[in-house]
Amino acid sequence: MTVVKKRKLQGVVVSDKMQKTVVVEVTRRKKHSRYLKYYELSRRFKAHDEKGEYKVGDKVVIEETRPLSKEKRWVVINKVW
Numbered sequence: 001m002t003v004v005k006k007r008k009l010q011g012v013v014v015s016d017k018m019q020k021t022v023v024v025e026v027t028r029r030k031k032h033s034r035y036l037k038y039y040e041l042s043r044r045f046k047a048h049d050e051k052g053e054y055k056v057g058d059k060v061v062i063e064e065t066r067p068l069s070k071e072k073r074w075v076v077i078n079k080v081w
Contacts, residue, residue, distance in 0.1 A: 007064040010080060013054050014044065021072060022049045024062050047074040054079065 011026035027042040046069075047062045054060055059080040067073050 008061055008077070009045070009074075010059065010061050011045070013056055013058045013060055016049075016052070016055055018046075020048060020050055020052065022047050022054050022060075022076060024060060024074070024076070026062075045074045046072045047076045048072055049076050 009024075009026045011024040013022045014025045015023035023044050024047050025042050025044050027040050029038050029040055031038055045062060047060075048065070048068050054076055061077045061080060062074040063077050065073060065075045068075075
């Protein structure tokens with residue numbers, strides 16, 4: 001039996017208009033290969049929020065999971081203070 005390590009990402013909730021789903025924007029910093037300057041890349045993930053407890057502006061940790069819908073493959077674990 002193999003143990004699968006699930007990815008965890010930290011981001012900010014940017015939308016909570018759907019039922020049981022929030023959109024989390026994850027931002028990371030990357031260094032340009034030629035100019036050696038840092039720039040930010042952001043990506044949005046749909047994450048499952050069963051109780052609807054997370055609101056816009058909350059910092060949250062999301063974890064990878066099995067596909068829950070067409071675009072939803074993440075679940076919100078907890079809120080970061």
